[in-house]
Amino acid sequence: xxxVLVLVDSADGTVKxxxxxxxxxxxxxxxxxxxxxxxxxxxAAIKSQLAEYxxxxxxxxxxDDVLGYSVAPKAEALAAxxxxxSPAAVLxxxxxxxxxxxxxxAFKLGSGILVDAVAVDxxxxxxxxxxxxxxxxxxxxxxxxxxxxxRPNSVAPVAEAGAAEEVAVSVDLSDAAKAAKVVDNVVExxxxxPQLADASVVVSGGGGT
Amino acid sequence: xxxxxxxxxxxxxxxxxxxxxxxxxxxxxxxxxVINYIDEFAIEEGLRLKEEHGGEVTILTVxxxxxxxxxxxxxxxxxxxxxxxxxxxLHGSDAIATAKVIAKTLGTVEWDxxxxxxxxxxxxxAIVPALVAxxxxxxxxxxxxxxxxxxSTVTIERVTDTGYQSVAGSTxxxxxxxxxxxxxxxxxxxxxxxAKSKPIDVKSLADxxxxxxEVGLANAWSQVSSFENAPPRSAGQTVKDEGNxxxxxxxxxxxxxxx
Numbered sequence: 001x002x003x004v005l006v007l008v009d010s011a012d013g014t015v016k017x018x019x020x021x022x023x024x025x026x027x028x029x030x031x032x033x034x035x036x037x038x039x040x041x042x043x044a045a046i047k048s049q050l051a052e053y054x055x056x057x058x059x060x061x062x063x064d065d066v067l068g069y070s071v072a073p074k075a076e077a078l079a080a081x082x083x084x085x086s087p088a089a090v091l092x093x094x095x096x097x098x099x100x101x102x103x104x105x106a107f108k109l110g111s112g113i114l115v116d117a118v119a120v121d122x123x124x125x126x127x128x129x130x131x132x133x134x135x136x137x138x139x140x141x142x143x144x145x146x147x148x149x150x151r152p153n154s155v156a157p158v159a160e161a162g163a164a165e166e167v168a169v170s171v172d173l174s175d176a177a178k179a180a181k182v183v184d185n186v187v188e189x190x191x192x193x194p195q196l197a198d199a200s201v202v203v204s205g206g207g208g209t
Numbered sequence: 210x211x212x213x214x215x216x217x218x219x220x221x222x223x224x225x226x227x228x229x230x231x232x233x234x235x236x237x238x239x240x241x242x243v244i245n246y247i248d249e250f251a252i253e254e255g256l257r258l259k260e261e262h263g264g265e266v267t268i269l270t271v272x273x274x275x276x277x278x279x280x281x282x283x284x285x286x287x288x289x290x291x292x293x294x295x296x297x298x299l300h301g302s303d304a305i306a307t308a309k310v311i312a313k314t315l316g317t318v319e320w321d322x323x324x325x326x327x328x329x330x331x332x333x334x335a336i337v338p339a340l341v342a343x344x345x346x347x348x349x350x351x352x353x354x355x356x357x358x359x360x361s362t363v364t365i366e367r368v369t370d371t372g373y374q375s376v377a378g379s380t381x382x383x384x385x386x387x388x389x390x391x392x393x394x395x396x397x398x399x400x401x402x403x404a405k406s407k408p409i410d411v412k413s414l415a416d417x418x419x420x421x422x423e424v425g426l427a428n429a430w431s432q433v434s435s436f437e438n439a440p441p442r443s444a445g446q447t448v449k450d451e452g453n454x455x456x457x458x459x460x461x462x463x464x465x466x467x468x
Contacts, residue, residue, distance in 0.1 A: 070367065070376045071339065071349055095370070096335065096352055103336035104343040107305060112430030115304075115334040125434070130333075131226045136437045137233075143430040176346035180378045183364065188372035201467055 002030040002088035003057065005081060007037070007074075007101070009093055013045040018093035020157035022150055023053040028122045030088045032162065033057040037066055037077050043166065051164035053157060059085070059167050066171065070180040071097060075104035077171045082109060084169065087145060089124040094149040102149050111144025118154040210264035210358065213318065214255040214288065215311065215325035215338075217245040218272050218279035222330050232426060233433040234301045235331055237273065244279040247326030249286075250386050253393040254356060255324050256287045262358060265289045267318060271299065271310050277409065285396035285404035292318065296414045301426025304332065308340030310424060313417045315345065321380040322363060327352055327387050338385040348378025351385040 004026035009016040019034070026032035034055040036043040043060040050058055059081045066073040078101065082090065090105065092098040094116045106113035117126035117139075124146040128137045141147070220226045224240030244252075255266040268283045268291035270276050280291045294314055302310070315323055328335035342349035348363070350356075354373065355366040364377040368387055396404070414421055422428055448457045462468045 070374065071351075072343070075343070096368075099335055100339035100349070100351060103304070103334075103339045104349075106430075107308075107340055107343045110430075112303065112432075113305070113336070114431055115332075115336060134226070134439050135228060136439065137228075138434045138436065139431060140434055141431045179342075179346065179348035180350055180376050180382075182374050183377050184375035185369075186366075186372045186374070203462065203467060 003033040003085045004030045005087045005090040006034050007092040008034050010046050015046050015049040018152040020053040021155040022091045024158045025120045025155045027054050031056045035059045035081050037061045037074050047164050051162050052159050054160040054162040055164045056162050057165050059169050061169050069178045071100050072177040073173050074101045076177045078105045079108045080171045089146040092149050094151045099149050102147050106147040109144050112141035113147045114139050115149050117148050117150045210262045210321045211319040212255045212266045213269050213320045213323040214252050216248045216268050216270045216283050217329050218242045218276040219245045219331040228436050245329045249393040251324045251326045252283050252286050253391045281404050284407045285401040291409040293409050293411045298421040298425050302424045303429040304336050306424040308337050311341050312344040313419050323383050325385045327385045338383050342383040348382040350382050353386050354389040
């Protein structure tokens, strides 16, 4: 069965819900293969969570180099994994950075990209909701390996045990991948309110007309 | 500094935007066109960099003939000249083809930075600046709330979920801006009048050496198979507040099991 690559989003040893959604969607297309790109030790901390949502394989790219430069290295790492896996599709969640990673990957693969899908079917066809929900679109990639970014909270995550077989992948970054250097990472104090994009329900109020 | 600002003309978000059922592309004629909102911030940033470092601001627009209106508006803010890539063969191009055309066009001008808005209100894909960087192998300095140029080094503050990252690269670099970056100036009357005679260099695909087989609807790497307009919204419930407004809201939220 063909593999479907899922780029994993995690922070501090916790896999984000969006990744579980993608693993679920991936399983309807083929075999789910999680791709972990991060600092050394990232994969070990989260492997069991990925196994819970059906990852048959976990490709691991652990490298400080990848994190030291902005966006482009992740695309190169994913491309290296794709060269090994020959996937039927690549799924990433629609965060600002992931969309850029996905776009650069799509270009490298000579593949079309579908952005911000709210549903993906077993043939990697996507549903997109545009113009504030005014129009619903069915779309598909017509050239290459479909690269699809999926809006968080679109797919109901369904647990299913997976083997999570680890495959280490090393990446030799090109000079072009190192063109934008991360000089500093500044964390700004946040309120305790949940992120809007992660909310399952949004209630808005204001002065109506 | 040679500053290029990427500007897109899009249908006004206030209008009733539609897809053309004959080919499933955006019906650009159905709604009045405007400069893409965030591009005004990109133009402002270009003008600011020119004021600080000297040089010229060139507007680069890929779009149908009608995009000239938006180019003139950008020129009226203070940009010096423009390049307008316009070709019927571009109709229905996907983001990747558009990025290829932009990259090719940048190859025909002197540029130290190309500044774009972070996303267009029509597609909302937010990927063209990253694609241009990929195609050119140029530093991708996107989602920026602050730009600093020191010689040939460009340093930006890139907005993240947790705050920001400082990211640096050498010119020529691709930059995209977010709203936080500045406050776009309004064109002055003098600026509007001056814009009328600023040069707009119109280029076709042939002028750029772009093969029509690389762009357009039929050659796009993704396709819209079908679309459906949402049904008209039914009237919601209107409650007149006669002192009971707050409890009516509370009851409603409770009935939906939200509180």
